[in-house]
Amino acid sequence: MIAAIIAQIFISLGFIFALLGHLGVIVFPDVYTRLQASSTCATTSVISFFIAAMVDSGFSVITGKIVVISAFFIVSSPVSAHIVARYAWSRGIMPWRRRRQ
Amino acid sequence: MTPLGKWKLTRILFTILYLMAGWLLFTGSVEPVSLALGFGFSSLIALWTYGLFFEEQEAERRSLIPRVHLFLVFVLVLLFKMYVASFRVLWYIIRGRVNPEIVHFRTRLKSDTARVMLANAITMTPGTVTIDLDQDHLIVHWLEAKTTHSGYAGRLIKGSFEKLLKWIWI
Incomplete structure (x- = not known):
């Protein structure tokens, strides 16, 4: 019962993060800020789904498999974001800055 | 033998x-x-x-071989910080106004694995993306920059990650 409620909370969190993360891609001005919105919020949402699945399945083999999957995800997701940012940086794309008064 | x-x-x-x-x-x-x-x-x-x-x-x-118990603490701290920072980024998206800056700072970690883990942890926390890691020099894009001073920005961004990683990989 409690596990189901926690899982539902995490699934709704993941839903909110995914939705607003992709809204951020439209709202933000340049490649770096858009990357921040999409990649990092998407990471949080996927990890929320993983946590929800772990809580829901309890202590079993499935949980171990999800732990392995999330370990791979935690390693690979920041690297892909970093590669996109590094490519933009090495191409000489200047980051957008707010104009100072 | x-x-x-x-x-x-x-x-x-x-x-x-x-x-x-x-x-x-x-x-x-x-x-x-x-x-x-x-x-x-x-x-x-x-x-x-x-x-x-x-x-x-x-x-x-x-x-x-890392110290496994401290590594678990590191993962928990990382998840907690990730959630806190995610809510902050959600607020920036709703507000629609950001103040991005590029900041440069150095790390004191010696082991290559620890440096890569630090860069990954910084990218994992929403609001900061590591652009480049060269030896001990990090270039980070910060979504809502409070400062451009190298040392202060480094302390704010690295936070407790650097200390924990220093314990994990000597």
């Missing part, structure tokens, strides 16, 4: 152990046939590939 031979045996045994753990996780059964099959294939693969996973010299041992 020479020390090098002993270390070689240890390497093979550890590889078998890790492979067996993976086998148990993915098959999910403890029947004798399955266990024997897993052990056979683990030993075969371990004899083939143990040189890839562990260095030949025993002196490398301390820098390779």
Whole structure:
């Protein structure tokens, strides 16, 4: 019962993060800020789904498999974001800055 | 038995152990046939590939194997900070106004693995993306910059990650 409620909370969190993360891609001005919105919020949402699945399945083999999957995800997701940012940086794309008064 | 031979045996045994753990996780059964099959294939693969996973010299041992209990603490701290920062980024998206800056700072970590983990942790926390990591010099894109001063920005962004990582990988 409690596990189901926690899982539902995490699934709704993941839903909110995914939705607003992709809204951020439209709202933000340049490649770096858009990357921040999409990649990092998407990471949080996927990890929320993983946590929800772990809580829901309890202590079993499935949980171990999800732990392995999330370990791979935690390693690979920041690297892909970093590669996109590094490519933009090495191409000489200047980051957008707010104009100072 | 020479020390090098002993270390070689240890390497093979550890590889078998890790492979067996993976086998148990993915098959999910403890029947004798399955266990024997897993052990056979683990030993075969371990004899083939143990040189890839562990260095030949025993002196490398301390820098390779992290302290697992502190690593769990690190993962928990990372998840907590990730959620806190995610809510902050959600607020920036709703507000629609950000103040991005590029900041440069240095890290005191010595081990390459620890530096990569620090860069990954910084990218994992929403609001900061590591653009480049060159030796001990990090270039970070910060979504809502409070400062451009190198030392202060470094302290704010690295936070407790650097201290924890220094404990994990010597």
